[in-house]
Amino acid sequence: MRLDSPWKIRQLMTMKSPLLLIAFLAASLLPMRAAEKPNVLLICVDDLKPTIGAYGDKLAKTPHLDRLAARSVLFESAYCNQAVCSPSRNALMTGLRPQTLGIYDLATNFRQSRPDAVTLAQHFQGAGYRTEAMGKIFHVGHGNSEDAASWTVPHVRPKGVGYALAENNAQITPEQRRAVGEATHKLPRGTAYESADVPDETYNDGQIANEAVARLRAAKQTGAPFFMAVGFLKPHLPFNAPKKYWDLYDRAAIPLAERRTPPDGAPDFAPQFGGELRQYRDIPKKGDLPDDLQRTLIHGYYAATSYMDAQLGRVLSALDETGLAANTIIVVWGDHGWHLGDHGMWCKHTNYEQAARIPLLIATPGMKTGAKTAALVETVDLYPTLAELAGLPAPAGLDGKSFAAVLRDPSAAARDSVTHVYPRGGLMGRAIRTARHRMVEWKKPGAPADSAELELYDYEADPLETKNLAAEQPEIVARLGAILARQPEAKPQISAKASTEAAPAKPKQDRAKMFASRDKNKDGQLSREEFLADQPDPDKAPARFPIFDVNRDGVLSLEEFVTGGKAKP
Secondary structure, three states: OOOOOOOOHHHHHHOOOHHHHHHHHHHHHOOOOHHHOOEEEEEEEOOOOOOOHHHOOOOOOOHHHHHHHOOOEEEEEEEOOEOOHHHHHHHHHHOOOHHHHOOOOOOOOHHHOOOOOOOHHHHHHHOOOEEEEEEOOOOOEOOEOOOHHHOOOOOEOOOOEOOOOHHHOOOOOHHHHHHHOOOHHHOOOOOOEEEEOOOHHHEHHHHHHHHHHHHHHHHHHHOOOEEEEEEEOOOOOOEEEEHHHHOOOOHHHOOOOOOOOOOEOOOOOOOOOOOOHHHOOOOOOOOOOOHHHHHHHHHHHHHHHHHHHHHHHHHHHHHHHOOHHHHEEEEEEEOOOOEEOHHHOEEOOOOOHHHHEEOEEEEOOOOOOOEEEEEEEEHHHHHHHHHHHOOOOOOOOOOOOOOHHHHHOOOOOOOOOEEEEEEEOOEEEEEEEOOOEEEEEEEOOOOOHHHOEEEEEEOOOOOOOOEOOOOOOHHHHHHHHHHHHOOOOOOOOOOOOOOOOOOOOOOOOOHHHHHHHHOOOOOOOEOHHHHHOOOOOOOOHHHHHHHHOOOOOOOEOHHHHHHOOOOOO
């Protein structure tokens, strides 16, 4: 029995027998057995927003998440540090925000910024834990890689299929595959959703659950303390799930978003319009999505969530059946939220509530169960919190702050505010979220604060973010701006390490020719729609238009397009 074990200290305080107390103290001085260290089961879920029954979502069919919530503290005000996979997962595993690392993209590995970082898993590894992972923990792909140093045994990737039905795969030619080389994310995508009458193990999450169950049974046999990270892939696109999970939902009862336009007065570049989704072959490349398609996509998202929930249930059942649950801290964490048509947006990639708010459930033996807390927490806080719960000192220099006190008393506060970021077209959107407001400051890293464009939303008066109030409430902006000013300036995106071989020079673009090809009505200027049509980076392109539009007349002249909004040399 450990004196520093948070859920056992209370036993010491309640012991009235001197003999029992002496025995307790004597035992605590003996070398600590491995089994006395609390295990950690970290469940990471890709693109999961709080579409969960325990969060009050009446549509969601998530019995296993709900079952876990009954033995957990449920965090109602948890937020990611950036609404995109890799930076969010870096924040979880390093305890450092994206603006500290200077990494906001998918391709840059966190060790290019901090080569000597001690990840959350490494920290437990150094304390004698067996650290192991399966599925998606760090972001792998787009040139990024898994972090081998974090795991005692090699990380395991699932072996399921992406699509069960052959007709839903993209038709990729050998020439296309050779052209992109390792950049397979540039290949054509298949369909955005699939309902196939197949077993759960057909898709990747079923395979991940199989592996996790086997690992838990093995852990029971060894008795060694473990830090086990299980990364489920759904409900990430494509929304592919066995038909039985689609059948859980009445399609006619699925509501569409109430607000389907960006907030009034928001900067043009702050929203995004689903570039990730529009890469799939059955999705229109531009324009509003038809209502029927929107309903199908929402149906698919919920079906994929229910499929993942069932796989989580298998893992939780194995934990209970082995008896390991009595000494295991369980965390379920979503890496960011997801827009399901609200504000006319799909996917993540914004600073708005639907992208930034995440589900977070933590079950800690001996602490509160079935409780909800309004405490504000952010992803980087999990590192020091898990360290404290396990009786480990947190490394110095983390951005995170332990909220272990909230797990003992859910009415306790953790932070007065949380922060998250999203970059757009050379600008950095840094957000401060309090219990009532969110302010977003858009400016170039290092630029003076008075050069920023601002957003402000009041979630008591306007929970759907219908209007930017920054111009109307300068006193609130000033108060939240003062909080932001206490933080270090956001680092710009770090550059990839220079190659030993010089890269071939890119051919110079003929921007005048590009202008002419985009000027469909041949009126000598580009409307916003003409500018955005068929852009190779539809998520980033909207941010460029207001930068190019120097005279702010809503159209681009040839000169503005050719110079990109920059003064002639």
